[in-house]
Structure formats: structure tokens, C-alpha cells
Amino acid sequence: MEQIILKVFVIWSFVKNDRFVRRALIRPLLVSILLVCCACNMQADKNHYVLAERLFSDHKYAAAVAEFQKIIDSNPRGPLTHQALFRIAVIQYLYLERYQDSINTFRQFIALSQNEELVYQAEKSVGEIFFSKTENYRSAVDQYKRLIEKYPNSKEGDFFHYRLAKSYYGALRFADAIQTYKEFLDKYPKSELAADASYQIGNTLFTQGDCEAAVKAFENVIKSFPNSDVAIFAQFGVGNCYEETGRTSEALNLYKTLVDRYPTKSIIEAKIKRLQSKEESRIR
Numbered sequence: 001m002e003q004i005i006l007k008v009f010v011i012w013s014f015v016k017n018d019r020f021v022r023r024a025l026i027r028p029l030l031v032s033i034l035l036v037c038c039a040c041n042m043q044a045d046k047n048h049y050v051l052a053e054r055l056f057s058d059h060k061y062a063a064a065v066a067e068f069q070k071i072i073d074s075n076p077r078g079p080l081t082h083q084a085l086f087r088i089a090v091i092q093y094l095y096l097e098r099y100q101d102s103i104n105t106f107r108q109f110i111a112l113s114q115n116e117e118l119v120y121q122a123e124k125s126v127g128e129i130f131f132s133k134t135e136n137y138r139s140a141v142d143q144y145k146r147l148i149e150k151y152p153n154s155k156e157g158d159f160f161h162y163r164l165a166k167s168y169y170g171a172l173r174f175a176d177a178i179q180t181y182k183e184f185l186d187k188y189p190k191s192e193l194a195a196d197a198s199y200q201i202g203n204t205l206f207t208q209g210d211c212e213a214a215v216k217a218f219e220n221v222i223k224s225f226p227n228s229d230v231a232i233f234a235q236f237g238v239g240n241c242y243e244e245t246g247r248t249s250e251a252l253n254l255y256k257t258l259v260d261r262y263p264t265k266s267i268i269e270a271k272i273k274r275l276q277s278k279e280e281s282r283i284r
Contacts, residue, residue: 044074044075045071045080045081048068048074049067049068049071049080049083049084052067052084055067056087056091061091061096062096065088065091065096068087068088068091072084072085072088082109082112082113082115082118085109085112085113086106086109086118086122089109089122090125093106093133099129099133102125102129103129103130106123106125106126107122107126109122120151123143123147123151124147124156126143127143127147127160127163130167131144131163131167131170137167137168138167140170140171141168141173144160144161144163144164145164148160148161157188158184158187158188158192159193161180161183161184161187162184162191162193162196162197164180165184165197165200168180169200174204178204178205181197181198181200182201185198195221195225195229195230196228196230198220198221198224198230199221199230199233199234199237202218202221202237203237205217206240206244211245212245215242218234218235218237218238218241219234222238232258232261232262235257236268239254239255243271243275248282251271252279255271256272
């Protein structure tokens, strides 16, 4: 590159006083210089990208991020810049656990990229980070609303609605959570998540202290999804509601039917023992 610039300077020293020659030569020279510079930048970007991927393969994640960043800093509009941004965001998220940095980088990528598939993956990743990693449920609510609005025909629409309801619950917006679970069941009655969504309605009502409504919701789970994994948890939920409302004998009888079926047998045994002791004390 330095040799090319030197040659241009030498040529210019000869023609700078000749207006016609200067006009004839200057434009092609400038174009040539631009082409050479672009080619050099592209090659440098490729070298950085290859090195970054090699560092990533060697589990040197911070060094890989730094190498990808060189592409962005040196050529913000280059053909590899968007790919470098996406790779940085993924590494920050999955390997460095720098979650806020990852969110910022994903959002920068989303704003710049025209790659619809990668933008979709980036939007999902932001939602996952808010929900699962930082447990920032208020932001998760906003992100899953965004996903639902931006991708109304997504094959993962049921998951986005389900996560929205769970995010409302995490944000202690129980009424919104219940309403969203109900909307989910209306829109996706055949979803693999339908049984759990139905169960979560009962669980949310129980959390609110509305045991009467919770029992009805749990009984609906048992009736509608008798062979699902959550049916037994719904029965357990009914037992908890019976306990909370002083229906000790009914709770005890129900727990006895669950003792050999509930995944954590020790929990049921402990409840039975406590309720039997309570019943014996009451009789005395």
C-alpha cells in the first residue's frame, strides 16, 4: 500500500503543473486508489475474522471478541461487520456471560442487519437473556410482546405467548399472567405447552390466594389433560388449596392417593405425617 502511494506521489509531481494531463489522470488514479484500499480492507477484515474464529475454537473467547471488534472498528460498513457483531453477541451471551453487553450488541446488530434469519435469532436471544439469565421480567414482557408483534406467523408463536405469560408472573402482574394464559389456550389449544399453561392458571390463582378459583382451575387441568405430566401436580395443587382453606381431612385423603405417584415422594409423606398429627391433635 505504501509503495502505491509513493508511485502516485511521483506521478503527481510530474503532472501537477499540466492542467490537461492532470485532469485526464487524476480521476482514474483516485478510483484505483479507492479500489486498492477497499481490497486491502476486505483482506484485513477476512484475516481478523479467520483469526477470531480460530481463537474461539481455542476457547479464547475474550480474545475472539476483541478480534471481531477490530473488523467493526476499522470498517463499520464492511461486508463482514454484521457477521462480526452477531458473533460477538453470541460469545458474550453463551460463553462470557456478559449478558447486558450481549443485549446491547444484539440490538446493534438488529438495527443494522438485513439478514432476517439472524435478526430473528437475535430477537429470541434477547428475550431468553431477560427471562432466563437476568430474570428481568419487566424487560422480558416487552421483548416477548415485540416478538409476537414482529413475527405474528412464527412457528414459535405459542412459545412466545407462553413466555409472555410467565414473564408477567415473574413481574408479579398476576392478572395479566392469567389473562395471557387464557388467550394462549384459546389461540393454541393443541400446543405442547397447553397443559402447562392451563396448570399455571391454577398456580397463579393459588399464589394470589384465591383458593376457590384455583381448585376449579386445577380440576380443569385434571379433566382436560388427564394423561399429561402436570395432571398430578394439579392434584397436588388441589391438596394445597384444601390445606389453605382448612379442609384437612380432604387434603389428607388426596395426598394418600398421590404418595406412590408424585415425583418427590418425601414431600407427600411429610405432608401426610403433618396432617395426621394435626388431625390427631384435633380429635384429642
